[in-house]
Amino acid sequence: MLKIATIGGGSSYTPELIEGFIKRYDELPISELWLVDVEEGREKLEIVGALAKRMVEKAGVPIEIHLTMDREAALKDADFVTTQFRVGRLEARMLDESIPLKYDVIGQETNGPGGLFKGLRTIPVILDICRDIERLCPDAWLINFTNPAGMVTEAVLRYSNITKVVGLCNGPIGIEKGIAKELGVDISRIYVEFAGLNHMVFAKNVYLDGKNVTSTVMEKMTKNEDGISLKNIADVGWDPLFLNTLGMIPIGYLRYYYQTSIMLAEQKATVVKEGTRAEVVKRVETELFELYRDLDLAEKPKQLEQRGGAYYSEAACNLIHSIYNDKRDIQTVNTRNNGAIACIDPDSAVEVNCVITRQGPIPLTTGPLPIAINGLVQSIKSFERLAAEAAVTGDYNTALLAMTINPLVPSDAIAHQILDDLLEAHQAYLPQFNK
Secondary structure, three states: OEEEEEEOOOOOOHHHHHHHHHHOOOOOOEEEEEEEOOHHHHHHHHHHHHHHHHHHHHHOOOOEEEEEOOHHHHHOOOOEEEEOOOOOHHHHHHHHHHOHHHHOOOOOOOOHHHHHHHHHHHHHHHHHHHHHHHHHOOOOEEEEOOOOHHHHHHHHHHHOOOOOEEEOOOHHHHHHHHHHHHHOOOHHHEEEEEEEEOOEEEEEEEEEOOEEOHHHHHHHHHHOOHHHOOOOOOOOOOOHHHHHHHOOEEOHHHHHHHOHHHHHHHHHHHHHHHOOHHHHHHHHHHHHHHHHHOOOOOOOOHHHHHHOOOOHHHHHHHHHHHHHHOOOEEEEEEEEOOOOEOOOOOOOEEEEEEEEEOOEEEEOOOEOOOHHHHHHHHHHHHHHHHHHHHHHHOOHHHHHHHHHHOOOOOOHHHHHHHHHHHHHHOHHHOHHHHO
């Protein structure tokens, strides 16, 4: 019987996780699920926890749901630890999104300056959790869904003793479902070869029943890309000539790099009409938690799909299920490269297709990245590594260097200004820099 600890248990995503565990109970016999949060999240934890208990009771599965603020109790002898927390909550995300806009720079929670600062706040916390795991459940797998997932995985691999770590994103599975929809086939009939980094991944090849149909999918995308876009990114479409020449399907986040001026203008217009994405999410969460309070609700509400985390439970639970049962199926995760992408450091975190075994993900070799995307991917990997170093050391100069080399930041002078503004805004959550 399994014990799973979920750090950030008061998240609005938690019902997705509960639903996934219930569906897989016959092969994933969880006896204890510990939902842990910080004191500021107590009310949300209690609301989500009560819904989780109703869901389990309705399903008739013997999973004990524990709600706690005691992280040590949650981690003690856990088999799997999942992380889905946000340091500084949505208020911090609002600052990450709004402050760069003052300098005509895209404000986004995992890309550019916002991604840097989310990493600076998150990495010290995840490394603290890793030290607890070493002490309390050294054999546990750490499954991280906390953004920026790639940067966080990079930090764990380089600055902790934890080796059983997998970073997870719902992006690739969303792309797969979108491709299947475009082709009008069941997802089981397609295979998508992914390569890149978290939120910078490319579908290099698409196979249908063993036949390469990448060009067919590309043609459909240029006519109607809605089926493959992500809910939290403006769908401004792709230039058909560019996309066909690229010959690969980029995840929606790559619009920030390939269509920077268009996305910046779109973001500015949206902020005027709706507020930042964080403010939109906050309104969605308010609605969700009102639904969660309903004592008659005993299932995941459909409105959760609007949160931007669709397929979270499918990705997270599939991964845990496959590790536990040694399924040896293929999933796309963030893991140590180990030579899968030839031109990236073997010790770095990459997002690639892996065979999922009891020993963890075994990355499938995809070779060197095509020349058209290699430079951008390498640039972001350099950014991630410097960002992780800055998060650990609290060194201002390293943080400035990371900010400056990010492709979304136009100059060293603007990097300096944004860095200072964000450091001041987030000083309560950046003690390593306050020294």
